[in-house]
Amino acid sequence: MIGFLQNIGRTSLAFLAAIGRLVLFTSSAIRWTFFPPYYLRQLGRQVIDIGYYSLPVVGLTTLFSGMVLALQSYTGFARFSAEDTVATVVVLSVTRELGPVLAGLMVAGRIGASMAAEIGTMRVTDQIDALDTLSTRPMQYLVAPRILAGTICLPFLVLVGDLIGVFGGYLVGVYRLGFNPSIYLARTMEFLEISDVTLGLIKAAVFGFLIALMGCYHGYHSGRGAEGVGRATTNAVVSSSILILISNYLVTALFFG
Amino acid sequence: MTTTPKIVMQGVTKSFGDKQVLRGIDLEVAPEESLAIIGTSGCGKSVTLKCLLGLLRADGGSILVDGVEMIDANRHQMEAMRQRFGMTFQFGALFDSLPIWENVTFRLRQRQTLSRTEARHIAAETITQLGLASHVIDQFPAELSGGMQKRVALARAIADKPEILLFDEPTSGLDPITGGVIDSLILDSVRRLGATALTISHDMASVRRIADKVAMVHKGVIIWCGSASEMDNTGIAEVDQFVHGLADGPLTLAAQAEARGE
Numbered sequence: 001m002i003g004f005l006q007n008i009g010r011t012s013l014a015f016l017a018a019i020g021r022l023v024l025f026t027s028s029a030i031r032w033t034f035f036p037p038y039y040l041r042q043l044g045r046q047v048i049d050i051g052y053y054s055l056p057v058v059g060l061t062t063l064f065s066g067m068v069l070a071l072q073s074y075t076g077f078a079r080f081s082a083e084d085t086v087a088t089v090v091v092l093s094v095t096r097e098l099g100p101v102l103a104g105l106m107v108a109g110r111i112g113a114s115m116a117a118e119i120g121t122m123r124v125t126d127q128i129d130a131l132d133t134l135s136t137r138p139m140q141y142l143v144a145p146r147i148l149a150g151t152i153c154l155p156f157l158v159l160v161g162d163l164i165g166v167f168g169g170y171l172v173g174v175y176r177l178g179f180n181p182s183i184y185l186a187r188t189m190e191f192l193e194i195s196d197v198t199l200g201l202i203k204a205a206v207f208g209f210l211i212a213l214m215g216c217y218h219g220y221h222s223g224r225g226a227e228g229v230g231r232a233t234t235n236a237v238v239s240s241s242i243l244i245l246i247s248n249y250l251v252t253a254l255f256f257g
Numbered sequence: 258m259t260t261t262p263k264i265v266m267q268g269v270t271k272s273f274g275d276k277q278v279l280r281g282i283d284l285e286v287a288p289e290e291s292l293a294i295i296g297t298s299g300c301g302k303s304v305t306l307k308c309l310l311g312l313l314r315a316d317g318g319s320i321l322v323d324g325v326e327m328i329d330a331n332r333h334q335m336e337a338m339r340q341r342f343g344m345t346f347q348f349g350a351l352f353d354s355l356p357i358w359e360n361v362t363f364r365l366r367q368r369q370t371l372s373r374t375e376a377r378h379i380a381a382e383t384i385t386q387l388g389l390a391s392h393v394i395d396q397f398p399a400e401l402s403g404g405m406q407k408r409v410a411l412a413r414a415i416a417d418k419p420e421i422l423l424f425d426e427p428t429s430g431l432d433p434i435t436g437g438v439i440d441s442l443i444l445d446s447v448r449r450l451g452a453t454a455l456t457i458s459h460d461m462a463s464v465r466r467i468a469d470k471v472a473m474v475h476k477g478v479i480i481w482c483g484s485a486s487e488m489d490n491t492g493i494a495e496v497d498q499f500v501h502g503l504a505d506g507p508l509t510l511a512a513q514a515e516a517r518g519e
Contacts, residue, residue: 130350
């Protein structure tokens with residue numbers, strides 16, 4: 001019985017310690033984003049890596065999601081003669097939900113993993129300690145630019161993803177389902193509001209922040225050796241994916257109605 | 258006239274969880290002296306160096322650098338103190354994403370505005386002093402051999418002309434000839450800068466070449482400290498066994514594992 005209680009106590013303490021470590025890490029990362037020196041080259045490198053090199057994967061994901069959405073919603077709505085709403089359903093689903101979430105999950109797999117692996121490797125090869133000895137704060141040099149770049153880039157990626165996703169729906173609607181192109185476009189714009197797009201972009205900024213934070217956090221606290229870096233990479237992808245889904249609900253609930 | 262020590266460590270302790278790695282390190286290093294710290298793997302040598310640099314916070318004791326206490330220094334004091342140190346790491350710890358010239362001038366460029374041309378010139382000059390061709394500055398660490406990476410790491414450590422140089426296993430993984438070259442470059446750099454040097458090493462040939470004084474760490478304490486010329490016959494079984502690389506003696510594999518808390 002005592003052993004059981006000890007286990008519960010130990011697990012609870014470890015959990016609380018992990019939460020505390022994450023909170024300290026997050027506050028330190030945010031704090032160092034606003035203080036000089038600013039590592040603009042590092043920021044630029046991350047913006048290119050996250051924003052530019054993620055475009056193909058985000059574009060392909062949203063394109064096919066928009067296409068599938070058009071097909072599926074047509075199948076469903078045809079059952080009660082509401083085929084005309086396909087364009088509206090596609091644009092609202094993509095901008096409010098699918099665009100940010102799918103882009104977030106894809107970027108979490110691509111960028112979260114690479115950040116954790118890069119920083120984790122720097123940790124196990126003493127490069128982070130070397131930064132300290134070379135008058136450079138690792139939080140400021142490694143973490144702050146990545147978090148800033150993640151938060152800035154995801155909304156742009158999602159905006160592009162939204163356009164491609166809606167275009168995917170248009171392709172299927174016009175060339176497969178036989179909608180008139182002008183009517184499809186008119187329906188797309190008819191019920192779309194600015195708030196639908198901005199909600200998606202706010203979500204994207206939150207997701208970008210979380211992806212970069214998890215990638216940096218797990219890499220920074222990576223265990224020794226290849227196994228430690230591997231585990232950090234997996235944890236970064238899993239934790240950022242879960243946080244994306246949780247924060248997706250929270251942000252939607254916050255702006256609901 | 259007695260010289261004020263550059264570095265004084267007294268009763269330095271450090272634990273990781275239940276495991277006490279340093280149990281009271283006492284050490285003194287005089288200005289411009291070269292001290293080597295030897296000991297079996299996991300005995301606390303690297304932790305001692307990291308506590309000195311503030312990369313790890315010691316649990317207790319005192320660390321004085323030029324008479325200034327470092328144990329309870331705040332972040333700004335620690336950062337200011339670190340600027341007086343240069344360090345090479347066991348595996349180089351060069352930044353993979355930066356070319357050699359940026360690695361070598363990394364700290365200089367953090368501390369002052371240097372044009373690209375000036376920085377490249379300084380990097381070329383520094384690595385040439387260490388026997389590397391100047392065109393190497395445009396290569397990346399992954400393109401260099403282990404020996405060349407060690408030289409670049411040394412160049413990075415000395416580019417800013419620090420007062421104190423720390424070397425973590427400077428010759429590990431190198432063949433004896435390259436190791437000898439690295440040792441003479443270390444000696445030359447330390448003398449040219451008038452720096453105080455602390456070296457961690459398992460390589461006794463290297464220790465004989467570069468150290469004025471040697472200290473042996475065992476079970477988290479210094480069990481012997483003396484001049485390099487005295488280390489062949491200290492009368493302490495652990496030191497004699499380690500220095501002469503003998504299989505028989507108190508430092509059995511089981512005893513070493515026990516000392517590491519395994």
